[in-house]
Amino acid sequence: MKLQVRTTHSIRVAGDKAQRRSPEPIFWALFGAGGMISALIGPMLVFITGIAIPLGFLLPADAMRYENVLALVQNPIGKAFVLAVVAFFFWHAAHRIFHSLHDFGIDAGNGARLVFYGSAFVATVAAALALLAVGF
Amino acid sequence: MKTIDPLHKPGHAAGSPVYLAGRSGQGGEAANPRRPYVRPMAGWWRRNPFFVRYMAREGSALFVGAYALILLVGLIRLAQGEAAFNGWLAALQSPLSIAFHGLLLAVFAFHSWTWFEIMPKTMPPVRVGGRRLPEAAITGGALAAAAAASLVLFVIVRELAR
Numbered sequence: 001m002k003l004q005v006r007t008t009h010s011i012r013v014a015g016d017k018a019q020r021r022s023p024e025p026i027f028w029a030l031f032g033a034g035g036m037i038s039a040l041i042g043p044m045l046v047f048i049t050g051i052a053i054p055l056g057f058l059l060p061a062d063a064m065r066y067e068n069v070l071a072l073v074q075n076p077i078g079k080a081f082v083l084a085v086v087a088f089f090f091w092h093a094a095h096r097i098f099h100s101l102h103d104f105g106i107d108a109g110n111g112a113r114l115v116f117y118g119s120a121f122v123a124t125v126a127a128a129l130a131l132l133a134v135g136f
Numbered sequence: 137m138k139t140i141d142p143l144h145k146p147g148h149a150a151g152s153p154v155y156l157a158g159r160s161g162q163g164g165e166a167a168n169p170r171r172p173y174v175r176p177m178a179g180w181w182r183r184n185p186f187f188v189r190y191m192a193r194e195g196s197a198l199f200v201g202a203y204a205l206i207l208l209v210g211l212i213r214l215a216q217g218e219a220a221f222n223g224w225l226a227a228l229q230s231p232l233s234i235a236f237h238g239l240l241l242a243v244f245a246f247h248s249w250t251w252f253e254i255m256p257k258t259m260p261p262v263r264v265g266g267r268r269l270p271e272a273a274i275t276g277g278a279l280a281a282a283a284a285a286s287l288v289l290f291v292i293v294r295e296l297a298r
Contacts, residue, residue: 035247039251041289042247042248043241043245049228050233050234051241064225065225068297069210070214073214089200093201096197123204123205126212130214134214
């Protein structure tokens with residue numbers, strides 16, 4: 001019997017053999033982290049990287065030049081910050097879109113889980129590899 | 137005389153969810169002389185402004201994902217070297233990119249607003265002096281924290297860019 005649990009709480013569900021825990025709280029925590037970071041500083045990040053600096057408005061137009069961004073991501077704090085933003089934003093989007101499938105009448109199962117959470121995982125690994133490649 | 141099984145519901149037998157039954161019509165209405173009315177679920181959220189707002193709130197995730205993808209591409213371009221990264225910077229300066237980031241900014245602001253709007257319902261109740269903290273205080277405090285965090289971020293970027 002296929003069991004699907006959509007809950008924000010850590011409850012035990014009857015599995016095939018023994019009682020199994022749902023992995024949902026982990027995905028919900030990643031979703032929540034991304035949602036919280038994006039709600040706190042998301043609009044400002046978009047404004048800085050996509051509007052202010054490209055237009056040279058309020059910030060210098062060369063603020064994101066190669067040496068500057070390289071120095072940022074070679075710094076341990078900068079590295080952690082960039083990884084947190086990119087990875088949590090991806091996990092947030094993947095989880096929320098996955099759960100919206102139900103609202104469109106799409107019966108999302110483990111295949112859809114694999115696609116959405118898998119994408120977020122691949123994006124996280126790609127970001128981590130890029131951050132490792134730029135050195136310390 | 138044909139007997140009618142009152143428990144027989146077409147569509148349900150195939151294991152399809154109730155909300156799909158009206159659309160797909162599995163089993164066919166002709167098979168069941170009762171012809172039960174199944175309310176169609178297509179476009180359900182457009183019938184109520186509350187649900188439209190709910191769908192808009194959930195839909196903001198598409199834009200959060202799009203922005204994360206833009207940043208990820210920049211990060212990969214950075215790892216590939218200066219020429220590749222300059223290409224990404226040039227793309228950010230295109231009018232299309234500026235316009236898209238304007239849209240992103242609006243959606244992100246909407247996300248911030250709605251995230252903190254529902255936060256009193258998604259977090260455990262906060263009690264101050266034996267009384268439950270009102271929802272407006274939580275939302276207002278969180279929005280103030282977001283404004284402060286954004287200002288700090290802007291000042292840090294401004295100082296780093298000097």
